[in-house]
Amino acid sequence: MAGKTLYDKLWEAHLVQNRDDGSALIYIDRHIVHEVTSPQAFEGLRLAGRPLWRADSILATPDHNVPTTLSERAKGVDGIEDSVSKIQVQTLDDNCDEFGVVEYKINDARQGIVHVIGPESGACLPGMTIVCGDSHTATNGALGALAHGIGTSEVEHVMATQCLVAKKMKNLLIKVDGTLGKGVSAKDVVLAIIAKIGTAGGTGFAMEFGGQVFRDMSMEGRMTVCNMAIEAGARAGMVAVDDKTIEYVKGRDFAPKGEQWDQAETYWRTLVSDDDAVFDKVVEINGSEILPQVSWGTSPEMVLPVNASVPEPQLESDPVKKSSIERALSYMGLQGGQAITDIKVDRVFIGSCTNSRIEDIRQAAEVAKGRKVADSVIQAMVVPGSGQVKAQAEAEGLDKILVEAGFEWREPGCSMCLAMNADKLGNGEHCASTSNRNFEGRQGYGGRTHLVSPAMAAAAAIAGHFVDVREF
Amino acid sequence: MKSFTQIDGLVAPMDRANVDTDMIIPKNFLKSIKRSGFGKNLFDELRYMDEGLPDQDCSHRPLNPDFPLNFPRYQDAQVLLARENFGCGSSREHAPWALDDYGFRCVIAPSFADIFYNNSFKNGLLPLILPAEVVDQLFAEMYANEGYRLHVDLAAQTVTTPSGESFSFEIDEFRKHCMLNGLDDIGLTLQEADAIRAFEEKAKQTTPWVFGMIKA
Ligand code: SF4
Numbered sequence: 001m002a003g004k005t006l007y008d009k010l011w012e013a014h015l016v017q018n019r020d021d022g023s024a025l026i027y028i029d030r031h032i033v034h035e036v037t038s039p040q041a042f043e044g045l046r047l048a049g050r051p052l053w054r055a056d057s058i059l060a061t062p063d064h065n066v067p068t069t070l071s072e073r074a075k076g077v078d079g080i081e082d083s084v085s086k087i088q089v090q091t092l093d094d095n096c097d098e099f100g101v102v103e104y105k106i107n108d109a110r111q112g113i114v115h116v117i118g119p120e121s122g123a124c125l126p127g128m129t130i131v132c133g134d135s136h137t138a139t140n141g142a143l144g145a146l147a148h149g150i151g152t153s154e155v156e157h158v159m160a161t162q163c164l165v166a167k168k169m170k171n172l173l174i175k176v177d178g179t180l181g182k183g184v185s186a187k188d189v190v191l192a193i194i195a196k197i198g199t200a201g202g203t204g205f206a207m208e209f210g211g212q213v214f215r216d217m218s219m220e221g222r223m224t225v226c227n228m229a230i231e232a233g234a235r236a237g238m239v240a241v242d243d244k245t246i247e248y249v250k251g252r253d254f255a256p257k258g259e260q261w262d263q264a265e266t267y268w269r270t271l272v273s274d275d276d277a278v279f280d281k282v283v284e285i286n287g288s289e290i291l292p293q294v295s296w297g298t299s300p301e302m303v304l305p306v307n308a309s310v311p312e313p314q315l316e317s318d319p320v321k322k323s324s325i326e327r328a329l330s331y332m333g334l335q336g337g338q339a340i341t342d343i344k345v346d347r348v349f350i351g352s353c354t355n356s357r358i359e360d361i362r363q364a365a366e367v368a369k370g371r372k373v374a375d376s377v378i379q380a381m382v383v384p385g386s387g388q389v390k391a392q393a394e395a396e397g398l399d400k401i402l403v404e405a406g407f408e409w410r411e412p413g414c415s416m417c418l419a420m421n422a423d424k425l426g427n428g429e430h431c432a433s434t435s436n437r438n439f440e441g442r443q444g445y446g447g448r449t450h451l452v453s454p455a456m457a458a459a460a461a462i463a464g465h466f467v468d469v470r471e472f
Numbered sequence: 473m474k475s476f477t478q479i480d481g482l483v484a485p486m487d488r489a490n491v492d493t494d495m496i497i498p499k500n501f502l503k504s505i506k507r508s509g510f511g512k513n514l515f516d517e518l519r520y521m522d523e524g525l526p527d528q529d530c531s532h533r534p535l536n537p538d539f540p541l542n543f544p545r546y547q548d549a550q551v552l553l554a555r556e557n558f559g560c561g562s563s564r565e566h567a568p569w570a571l572d573d574y575g576f577r578c579v580i581a582p583s584f585a586d587i588f589y590n591n592s593f594k595n596g597l598l599p600l601i602l603p604a605e606v607v608d609q610l611f612a613e614m615y616a617n618e619g620y621r622l623h624v625d626l627a628a629q630t631v632t633t634p635s636g637e638s639f640s641f642e643i644d645e646f647r648k649h650c651m652l653n654g655l656d657d658i659g660l661t662l663q664e665a666d667a668i669r670a671f672e673e674k675a676k677q678t679t680p681w682v683f684g685m686i687k688a
Contacts, residue, residue, distance in 0.1 A: 021646035039505035135563040151565035153594035256681035
C-alpha cells in the first residue's frame with residue numbers, strides 16, 4: 001500500500017465519520033474568529049437557541065476594521081470614528097462576552113491579524129484542524145496543520161457542532177528545489193508559483209509545499225507561502241513538520257508544557273508525507289531561477305519578474321486571456337510593453353497577514369536604513385501584524401529606522417490590505433503592497449495594487465518606482 | 473435554508489473569467505452585521521459610476537450604462553451565466569447573500585472557486601457547473617435572443633433551453649437532498665452528536681493539548 005501524504009494523515013486523524021454520500025464529518029480543533037464574518041453566525045446560534053459546542057476551541061480578535069493610528073486607537077472601541085466599523089467591533093466584544101469566548105480586544109497587547117496571532121500565541125499548533133471565517137486561514141498550514149477558510153454558515157456550524165462537513169480533497173505537491181538567490185524571499189516564491197499554476201491551479205486540492213527551498217525557509221516565510229495558497233485556488237496549503245516547526249512552537253502561550261509537550265512533539269514529528277506517498281499532481285519549480293516578483297494586473301496570477309515588461313495583449317492568441325489582459329491594463333493604467341521598473345508608485349503598504357511578521361519588518365527596515373522615501377510617494381506605511389510584532393520591532397529599533405526614512409509606523413490590523421478602515425488608496429493610485437490580493441478596488445475604490453515582497457516594497461518607496469532590490 | 477426545486481429564469485451575463493468575491497460584493501459592505509440587504513450593492517463597483525457607501529440609498533446613484541445588469545433586457549434575471557473560476561478570492565459569504573438578495577437563484581459557470589461553491593449551497597443559491605463549450609453556447613444564445621430563459625430542474629439535474637435542448641449536470645447527492653428540502657445543516661449534524669462526542673473522548677487521550685488551553 002502506498003504511503004500517506006501529510007494531508008491524508010491530518011484528515012484521517014480528524015475523521016469523525018464518513019457519510020453515505022461521500023462527504024465526511026471532520027472534527028475541528030481550533031476556531032479563530034474575527035469581527036467581519038462572525039456576527040451573523042453568533043446571531044444564528046442565538047436565534048436557534050444553540051450553545052457553543054466547545055468555547056475553549058475559540059480565540060477571537062478584531063482586525064479588519066480597527067483603526068491603525070495611535071490617536072484613534074488610544075480610546076479603544078469608543079474611539080473608532082467610522083460608526084459602522086465601531087458597531088462591528090463592538091458586536092464582536094458583546095458576542096464573545098455573551099458566549100464566553102476568549103477575545104484579544106482592540107487594545108490588548110496580544111491583538112492582531114487573526115492569521116498572525118494564531119501561530120504567535122500557540123493557539124494554532126501542528127497537527128490541528130484549524131478554521132476561521134477567512135480565506136487566508138491557510139497561513140497556519142505552515143505549522144503542519146490542516147487549516148482552511150470557511151464561510152459564515154460554516155462558522156456557525158463549527159460553533160454549534162465542532163465539526164465541518166467536508167469532502168476529502170486531492171493531493172497536490174508543489175516542489176521547489178534549489179537555493180533562492182539573494183534578495184528573493186518567500187513572497188517571491190509564492191507569487192512565482194501562482195504565476196505558474198494560475199489562480200485556479202489548486203482548486204479542489206490540498207497543497208503541500210515541499211522541496212529544499214521550503215526546508216531552508218523560516219517558519220515565517222512558510223506562513224507567507226501558505227497564506228497565498230488560496231490565491232492559487234487551494235483552500236489549504238501546508239508544510240511538513242521539522243525541527244524549525246518544533247522550535248517555533250515551543251514556549252508559546254497556548255503550547256503544551258511538560259509531559260504533554262513530549263507527547264505532542266512525538267506526535268508532531270510524524271506529520272510529514274511518507275516517502276512513498278502518492279500525490280494526484282506534482283508541480284516542480286527550480287527555486288534558483290526565481291527572481292523578485294511584481295504583479296502588474298488585477299489577479300494574483302498576473303505577475304512577472306521585476307526585470308520583465310508588462311504583457312502586450314496583441315501577442316495573446318486566446319481571446320478570453322487577451323480580453324482579460326486588456327481589461328487589466330486599462331484598470332491599472334498601464335501600457336503593454338512598459339517595463340515593470342517604469343511603473344511609479346504613489347503609496348506603499350507593508351503589512352497584512354502575508355507579510356507583517358517580524359522578519360518582514362526586518363527586511364523592510366534593512367532596505368530603508370539610512371535612506372529616504374521619495375518625495376513623489378504620498379504615503380509609505382508599515383503596519384505590524386500584531387501587538388507582539390510591534391513590540392518586538394520597537395525593541396529592535398526597527399520603528400525608528402523606518403520613521404527616519406519617512407515611513408509611518410502604525411498600530412496592528414489589516415489596514416490597507418482591504419481598506420475596511422481609513423487606510424486606503426485614492427482613485428487611480430499605484431501601490432506597492434505586501435498584501436495578497438490585487439483585485440480591482442481591493443485597497444480602495446479605483447486603487448491599483450502591485451503585489452511585492454517587503455524588501456521590494458521598501459525599495460519602491462525609496463526609488464519612487466519599482467526597482468530590482470538585488471541591485472538596490 | 474431556502475429550498476430549490478426548479479426555476480424558469482431569465483438569464484443575465486457576467487462575461488469574464490475569475491470573477492472574485494471583492495467584485496461581487498466590495499468590502500465597504502461587509503461592515504453590516506446582518507445577512508440581508510446586500511442586493512443593491514451586488515457588483516457595486518461595476519454597476520455604479522460612483523463609489524458606494526454602506527447604508528446608502530442607491531436609487532439615485534449614477535448607473536454604469538455599459539454594465540449588463542443595468543440593461544433593461546436583463547432586469548429581474550434569476551440565472552447568472554458566468555465564466556471559469558467564478559467566486560474566487562475571499563471567503564465572504566456576503567457574496568452568495570448579495571446574489572440571492574438581488575434575485576439570482578442560480579449561477580451557471582464552467583467552474584467555481586471552492587469556498588464560494590460551498591457557501592452558495594448554504595444559502596439556497598445553486599452553483600451549477602456545465603462544460604465550457606455548453607456555457608459558450610448558452611452565452612451565444614442568450615446574446616442573440618432577448619428574454620432568453622433557462623429551465624433549471626434540480627431533481628432531474630437538467631438545464632433546458634427555450635428550444636428544448638437539455639443538458640444534464642452533476643451534483644453531490646447530499647447537497648442536492650439538502651437543497652431540495654431546504655434542510656438545515658446544523659440540525660442534521662447534531663443528529664450525529666454521539667459520534668462527535670465519542671471522537672472527542674478519544675482525542676482527549678491522544679491529543680490532550682488541544683483541549684482546555686484557551687480559557688477566559
Ligand atoms: S490582512 Fe488582509 S488578507 Fe489578511 S485577514 Fe486581513 S484583510 Fe484578510
